[in-house]
């Protein structure tokens with residue numbers, strides 16, 4: 599199946615979208631809002647878009663960004679400036695057009711059960727759309743969020759989570775915001791036998807959540823990050839080692855992921 603067929607089948611948008619807003623919301627961290635298309639309107643929590651920072655800047659590959667929110671007119675992403683791609687992305691201005699493909703990948707399965715959302719740093723961003731979906735499907739009861747940052751200067755969306763759900767625990771490594779500690783420590787202290795844990799953040803954090811939840815009768819879903827090439831399953835450039843019925847296999851983060859059963863990832 600070629601790119602065109604793949605896009606038709608999975609209702610993937612590929613083209614230009616207008617920048618509605620771009621602004622710095624915390625240290626080196628930007629929110630980018632682009633105009634919607636019918637395909638993008640169907641984005642699920644945990645899916646991502648593959649976005650070309652600036653056509654004229656000669657970047658070879660687009661960069662993947664998680665979808666943070668979808669409303670009537672726009673799609674939102676949050677990114678941190680790390681290198682060339684995200685640096686160029688921070689230079690785009692309202693009214694410019696960006697080349698974008700999405701929604702891509704397999705997002706979070708939403709399950710009706712007491713659950714905890716655990717987000718570390720930028721990993722907080724895809725959990726917002728997930729919290730919104732869980733809220734609209736099952737109500738606020740039984741769902742709590744644990745969101746953590748290095749410090750207050752790097753925090754974002756704390757109030758947005760607070761206005762969405764009543765049970766939000768905030769922490770920071772240095773104690774400048776919320777409780778002092780990392781999200782795994784806060785999870786360990788506040789775990790109440792929830793049946794589903796959704797986690798996104800750096801690999802060591804995901805591994806620690808996996809170790810903690812193993813044997814606790816809780817499902818774990820994690821969103822992984824790998825460097826990407828094609829973004830659509832063709833190049834095998836983004837594989838992660840996952841335990842399957844065949845032993846261990848390399849699965850594509852862009853296609854079979856980015857969300858995987860967190861107890862099956864080989865960290």
Ligand SMILES: Cc1cc2nc3c(=O)[nH]c(=O)nc-3n(C[C@H](O)[C@H](O)[C@H](O)COP(=O)(O)OP(=O)(O)OC[C@H]3O[C@@H](n4cnc5c(N)ncnc54)[C@H](O)[C@@H]3O)c2cc1C
Pocket residue numbers: 646661662663664665675676677678679680681682683684685720723822823824825826856
């Ligand atoms: C499915 C997915 C979703 C993502 N969602 C977001 C998001 O919502 N917000 C966000 O800010 N970033 C997100 N990322 C990461 C983002 O795409 C990278 O930060 C970006 O590609 C770095 O590009 P750059 O050109 O700025 O940096 P580069 O110049 O390419 O690299 C700068 C540094 O970042 C490291 N790096 C680059 N890509 C990755 C990666 N994928 N994972 C870990 N380290 C990397 C490099 O090794 C290097 O040290 C996501 C990645 C994936 C795979």
Ligand code: FES
Pocket residue numbers: 825826827828829830831832833834835836837850851852853
């Ligand atoms: S980026 Fe090409 S297969 Fe995933």
